[in-house]
Amino acid sequence: MGSSQNVKNPLKRSFESMNSMAGITSEAMDVDKNQSLMPTSYQVEIFEVAKRRNTIAVLNSGAGKTMIAVMMIKELGQSLRLNGEKKLIIFLAPSVRLVHQQYEVIKCHTELEVEELFGAKGIDDWHKETWEKAINAHDVLVMTPQILLDALRKAFMSLDVVCLMILDECHHATGNHPYTKIMKDFYHDKFRNKPKIFGMTASPVIRKGVTSTIVSGWQISELESLLDSQIYATENRAELEESVPSAKDVRRFYDPPSSNLELEALKAEIERLREKFDAALLDLQCSLPCQYKDINDKTVMLQERLSCDYATILWCLDNLGLICAYEAIKICIETASNVKEECEAFSSEKALLQYNYFLEEVLSTILKSLPQDHEKLLGVGYNSSATICRGYVSSKVCELLEIFRSFGKDTKVSCLIFVERTITAKVLEQLIKRTACLSHFGVSYMTGNNSLVDALAPKAQKETLESFRVGEVNLLFSTDVIEEGIHVPDCMFVVRFDLPKTVHSYVQSRGRACQLGSQFIVMLERGNIRQMDDLFNLIRSEFSMNNTAVSRDPDACVKKSCLLKEKDTYLMKEKNIYVVEATGASVAADSSVSLLQRYCDKLPGDKYFTPKPMYQYLLVGQSYQCQLTLPPTAAFQTMTGPLCRNTLLSKQLVCLEACKKLHQMGALSDHLLPTSEKPSQSSSHPNCKALASGAGTTKRKELHGTTRIRALSGTWGDKLDGFGFYVYKIDFSCKTEQLYSSFVLLLESKLDDDVGNIEVDLYLISKFVKSTVSACGQIHLDTEQVAKAKCFQELFFNGLFGKLFIKLSGERKLLFQTQETLWDPSNMYLLLPVELLINCSEPWRINWGGIESCVSVVEFFKKHAWISAERSESNRKNMLVHRPDPDGSDAESTIIIHLANTSISLNNLKDIVVVAIHTGRIYSIMAAVDNTSAESPFDANSDAEPSSYSSYADYFNKKYGIVLVHPQQPLLLLKQSHSSHNLLVDFRNEGTSRGKKFDGDSRMAVEKPRCYAHMPPELLDSIDVSHDVLRSFYLLPSILYRLESLMLASQLREEIALNSQNIHIASSLILEALTTVKCNESFSMERLELLGDSVLKYVMSCYLFLKHPKKHEGQLSAQRSRAVCNSTLHKLGTDCKLQNYIRDSPFEPRRWTAPGQHSIWPNHCEHGVDTIEVPLDGKFITEDTKVVVGKCCDRGHRWIGSKTISDCVEALIGAYYVDGGLGAAIELMKWLRIDAELEPALVDEAIKVASLHSYDPKAKDIGILEMKLGYEFRVKGLLLEAITHATEQEQDASFCYQRLEFLGDSVLDILITRHLYQTHSDIDPGELTDLRSASVNNDSFALAAVRQKLHLHLQHCSGFLEDQISAYAKTVSDSCNSTKSLQVTKAPKVLGDLVESIAGAILIDTKLNLDEVWRIFKLLLSPIVTPDKLELPPLRELIEWCDSVGYFLKQICTTKGDLVKAELILQLEDNQLVKEGCGPNRKIAKGQAALLLLKDLEERGILSKRPKEEKEYVSCTSLPSSDGICCLKNEGTDLKFNEKQKIIQVNPGPESGDPQGFDSDRLNIPVLPPIDMKKGGPRSSLFALCKRLQWPMPTFHTTERKSRSQMVIGEGSEQRTGFNSFESDITLIIPNSATIVVKGDQRADKKSSFDSAALTMLYELQQQKRIVIRAQ
Helix, strand or coil, rough: CCCCCCCCCCCCHHHHHHHCCCCHHHHHHHCCCHHHHHHCCCHHHHHHHHHHCCCEEEEEEECCCCHHHHHHHHHHHHHHHCCCCCCCCEEECCCCCHHHHHHHHHHHHHHCCCEECCHHCCHCCCCCHHHHHHHCCCCCEEECCHHHHHHHHCCCCCCEEEEEEEEEEEHHHHHHHHCHHHHHHHCCCCCCCCCCEEECCCCCCCCEEECCCHHHHHHHHHHHHHHCCCCCCCCCHHHHHHHHHCEEEEEEECCCCCHHHHHHHHHHHHHHHHHHHHHHHHHHHHHCCCCHHHHHHHHHHHHHHHHHHHHHHHHHHHHCHHEEEEEHHHHHCCCCCHHHHHCCCCCCHHHHHHHHHHHHHHHHHHHCCCCCHHCCCCCCCCCCHHHHHCCCCCCCHHHHHHHHHCCCCCCCEEEEECCHHHHHHHHHHHHHCCCCHHCCCEEECCCCCCCCCCCCCCCHHHHHHHHHHHCCCCCEECCCHHCCCCCCCCCCEEECCCCCHHHHHHHHHCCCCCCCCCCEEEEEECHHHHHHHHHHHHHHHHHHHHHHHHCCCCHHHHHHHHHHHHHHHHHHHHHEECCCCCCCCCEHHHHHHHHHHHHHHHHCEEECCCCCCEEEEEECCCEEEEEEEECCCCCEEEEECCCCCCCCHHHHHHHHHHHHHHHHCCCEEECCCCCCCCCCCCCCCCCCCCCCCCCCCCCCEEEEEECCCCHHHHHHHHCCCEEEEEEEEEEEEEECCCCCCCEEEECCCCCCCCHEEEEEEEEECCEEEEEEEEEEEEEEHHHHHHHHHHHHHHHHHHHHHHHCCECCCCEEEEHCCCCCCCCEECCCCCEEEEEECCCCCCCEECCHHHHHHHHHHHHHHHHCCCCCCCCCCCHHHCCCCCCCCCCCCCCCCEEEEECCCCEEEHCCCCCCCCECCCCEEEEHHHCCCCCCCCCCCCCCCCCCCCCCCCCHHHHHHHCCCCCCCCCCCCEEEECCCCCCCCCCCHHHCCCCCCCCCCCCCCCCCCCCCCCCCEHHHHEEEEEECCHHHHHHHHHHHHHHHHHHHHHHHHHHHHHHHHCCCCCCCHHHHHHHHHHEHCCCCCCCCHHHHHHHHHHHHHHHHHHHHHHHHCCCHHHHHHHHHHHHHHHHHHHHHHHHCHHHHHHHHHCCCCHHHHHHHCCCCCCCCCCCCCCCCCCCCCHHHHHHCCCCCCCCCCCCCCEHHHHHHHHHHHHHHHHHHHHHHHHHHHHHHHHCCCCCCCCCHHHHHHHEEEEEEEHHHHHHHHHHHHHHHHCCCCCHHHHHHHEEEEEHHHHHCCCCHHHHHHHHHHHHHHHHHHHHHHHHCCHEEEEEEEEHHHHHHHEEEHHHHHHHCHHHHHEECCCHHHHHHHHHHHHHHHCCCCCCCCCCCCCCHHHHHHHHHHHHHHHHHHCCHHHHHHHHHHHCCCCCCHHCCCCCCHHHHHHHHHHHHHCEEEEHHHHCCCCEEEEEEEECCCCCCEEEEECCCCCHHHHHHHHHHHHHHCCCCCCHCCCHHHCCCCCCEEEECCCCCCCECCCCCCCCCCCCCCCCCCCCCCHHHCCCCCCCHHHHHCEEECCCCCHHHHHHHHHHHHHHHHHHHCCCCCCCEEEEEEEEEEHHHHHEEEEEEEEEEEEEEECCCCCEEEECCCCHHHHHCCCCCCHHHHHHHHHHHCEEEEEC
């Protein structure tokens, strides 16, 4: 007896023997978390026994076995935590439902880390690292035993880490159940550190038949031996009965079926129909022209399905009656859709029609046998005797209905009805629902999910069970799916409609009736002795089992266990098993079959071919031998196993040998898993933090530095004996009469030829200037010349673009008199003007006269500039030096103008370059203004502040403390422009096609009003340089920026060339690869990136194809994807510091500084990095959308999009390919550390392998194909492989085209991309991408295959594939004879694969000669799409059109069976268009609908009448204004407004009125969240509303106002002061209702004025009660 024995069992481990359990007792258990967890005495009794030894607890269902397990877990878990020991507790449950149920209980009642594991969580794809992470992160793992068994076999975990293993429903540990495998293969194999075992069951005996005490004892002994445990059943039956009341046994008898002639006749008629349609299927099979195996298989499947349905109908007729049979047929018809999906690959739909005809005719036949009112037969007061007599329902069903009627009207009743067949549960559920007198009951059914057709999804099972638990379902029909373990509380009645087959099933089902006063009802046929005997045997077996369990002798158990263990150990030694020494992973003969199947499942396949092993058995004498054939894509194809005594063992042993060989070949990993290519890491650096977006993605932004340009550095600044410079002359030419002075650039370093000799177009407002840079040898400057040159550069660059006076410590100081260092050794060069030489032998000469004049001006500034308050007013007044008279002028006849440093004749003033002595700004004199002087009234429109000064003299006196000496002199009109501009971008032609040059004679853009200043002459210091020099200075920043960029590209080229000599790539092409589209240049990396992507893909494909001849297409594709993915390219780029070279922002001239120039636009570094280079660290990575990309700080740090780096890598590869060919591209890849060497020896090896393919039987076919291709193969086996589909495995083909298709995909990609790149050099990158997408796709290749009739040569063994190809070929033929489009016709992928594989074969046969491949395929693929023939996919074309005109497209997709239905809804201003499309997937369905919608729009004339520009923001033009304010208004509008706004309504509909009793819910009025008042917030709210309601996008019209005096703009927090203001009106069209136009307030910028208008529109919509805006 369990509780009375205290014998020490040497085989059992006690808790006390474990270090982790020392000193812990049951009183330490925490039960305060849930008071309902207070254990009963029998639970404590079993718990104490289980602490001492391995135990199998035998308790009735609902007796609280799980609670004992929880007590064990809490006790052991608490002990482990106190001792700091990491051990794992594993809870095994045989089903997913039980796993989830037990997981919830353990998680609720313990404080341990618990996790549930089951197949749907993707456990099969876990690797060792994943398992280790799960084990380390949790204390308890609840899982199915198969998951644990797989993990142990793969050596992902060991039982060494497990301290307790709980086996729920442990009676399953028989035969080949995972419980058995775990214990035999892994538990008993251990000699130490075995985990403690705790088993739980309500019935330790599960075998069928009568169970005596002896047999029960033997079965229990086997279970004990296997689980290394002892059975324990409490003797405290009284408390157990009190805790779990036993149900009252009730027997309900029904009459046996009586003979019914009508029923027999009906069955005979159904049999006739069955024979008829079975014969029709056979005739159909014989009539098919091609006897493909897949057709035969589907025919057999349909025949089996028909036979199964026939047997189901007959069984229902015999056992349930006519009405139930009628319902069963309807269920069969409903499930026919599943059969249709299974038979999708059937060559003819006629077979499916025959199957459906059979069901329909049987349904009609049975319906004729039923009365017209058969649905009311079981209504109130029905005659049960009559219905039974006529065979409408069986007596058994009638008795069941009587049981339900006995429940009365109680809607809280809960009853479980156990049936043997799934069809019984479904039919009876429908029958009860149709029975009027039982309509108050909720009815449902519950079946397992293992059957193919009758499966009930796990989600549906869970929902049904939950409905039963909460009382929504009263009557639940079920198979044995909830006999075991599932928690079903408060079940009042359990009905066994069919007798249980085993004592286990009997015990488990009776245990469901656990409520006090519950009944266990067994239905028996009256007079059926066999059923009575079966029931008696079940009861007797239960008694024997319980008696044996309670009266077990522990000593006998120990002896038996020892004997069985010794026997098992001996058998294990003899067992065939393969163990991987490196990991300990193992596979036995009985598990090798499933492992081999899993390996095949991972091989590439398609809808026509499912990779699987094929077995052929050979009888050799009295033994069997199995021959294994693997798919063509496997690592090897055939193997023959050893001789065995039976076929099963021969199959297992050959599979074991195959697994061993696959592991040795590397096809199986050391954990005996199919080798898979691990995905690339999301981060490119170990220090990078994990973000939602990985490296190389668009969302991710990274902080990087910039590379210093070595060519600009100089050490000549401190040389005392002068220095030699390389000279680069910069000339400017323009078609207009304006002249520009040439300059020379003096550098310490010599530039590459393609950097120092360039032409650059500079775009001005009304013209463009061609600048030319040319190398002019060397020059030596002495120390004095260098000093003068530096002085010249400092004066002009600071006077024009900076400041000569700066503030230091609050004081205004002259820049030349400060200690600030203006020359940085990393940026040292000179820009000096060149004299205009006429008829001179010298090619150029530095304008030293102008330079010395600048030196004089600087000296003048140092002596006399008004920079200090220490000078007295008298000194300020008498500051003017003596001035010489103007040369060659007569003072008496000429008006002399006195400047600060000289006097000049009035006639010679024009175009003189001057510098203001009070501001340091440089101007050019336009003219002297007549009738003006310093005494003239001060003009606020000058450059002065808008203050009140009486005169100019008063202004300069009060502002600068200057007393003018000659106030009577006329004021001079000065041309001022102290900002440089980006002249590299032709802003007038933005949006035009790339590559179009500006024509100087074409219409010029509107010139902006120029700014002039008025100033007294004596405040100006003249500089003796021509106006041409000044003009050129405004061009220098742009040309120098371009030069700097080319120097950077050249510098990168030098670094790359260190590894590869004799390769020269143009620096301009490298610069293009480094320039993003954000730079607004006429070039960007996008075109090169597109080409580089194809080049990289091609090279990696060739390398992988040749390097790994045994890897299949799936593995090669995974490796290629990893090699070319953005994250990999990002890492390669950052490792080579490529990010520091990227140009990712437009040229900012105001922040560009020349050597000697003081920056007035500093951007101090706030990134916390002191070095120029930014380390690759997670703190410099963000996804914040507010972070501005491209803007550099003073240290050169800038944020870059992570994907930009990946794109740059591809663009560089493209650049090297364009200028240096494939060899140069491969050399660049080596510099990037990409292993991609294409060894000729590997090509020869690939040719040698292909030459072994036997092609003799198909030589004629191959010859015809070669004629079509226009190419004769040297190795015919390559072409044979290229046209062989994987289904040819059935014809013993050991190869297929998949590897060549992998290669050919990249071949055609690079060839077509190269062709498009070279042919269409003038189109933008987006259009080039569209051209490639239209040319490089499966549909395009499939079309070429059919047009060239290549599909006729495809070698395959699939009837479905044959039908698909024939249907597509017919569609192509029909389209050639009509205008029908093929855009929405999906071509079979096999045809595209065929073309790609042929391309791959030709590439290998020509030894990687791409030009030869292109010679062949240029003809095969012609005509290749051109920009004028480009057709976008219909859906994309529709979406782009909607975006351009501001319409929103609504898309709705629904799936029905294997078809997808798409509905597209387009709301126009006055109409709503709705079109539908159908297809096998969403893409095709939406494409069909979009095509119909586009045709409708064309027929209505909308597409041509609504061009893109119509909805764009309207451009603005200047209009004069009488008040001196320049107004910019939109042309072509006659809208008139009041002061604030005006609303215009057109065709007002009902929703434009004022509804009474406003209720947003009742009227379905949109409710908007509070409006975000930040910039862009109102617009976002309005646009979201339009999208939601499908209103057209609103349009804005803007008026700009300009003034030379500051204006106050806006109100409140929006109030600003400025010289420009913007006011926008907005137009919103509400379809079929109204057009609303409102005006916003004035704002300081255009976008803010849009926000104001949008906000006004939202408030107007709310006022009209069209929307509701929630308050903040």
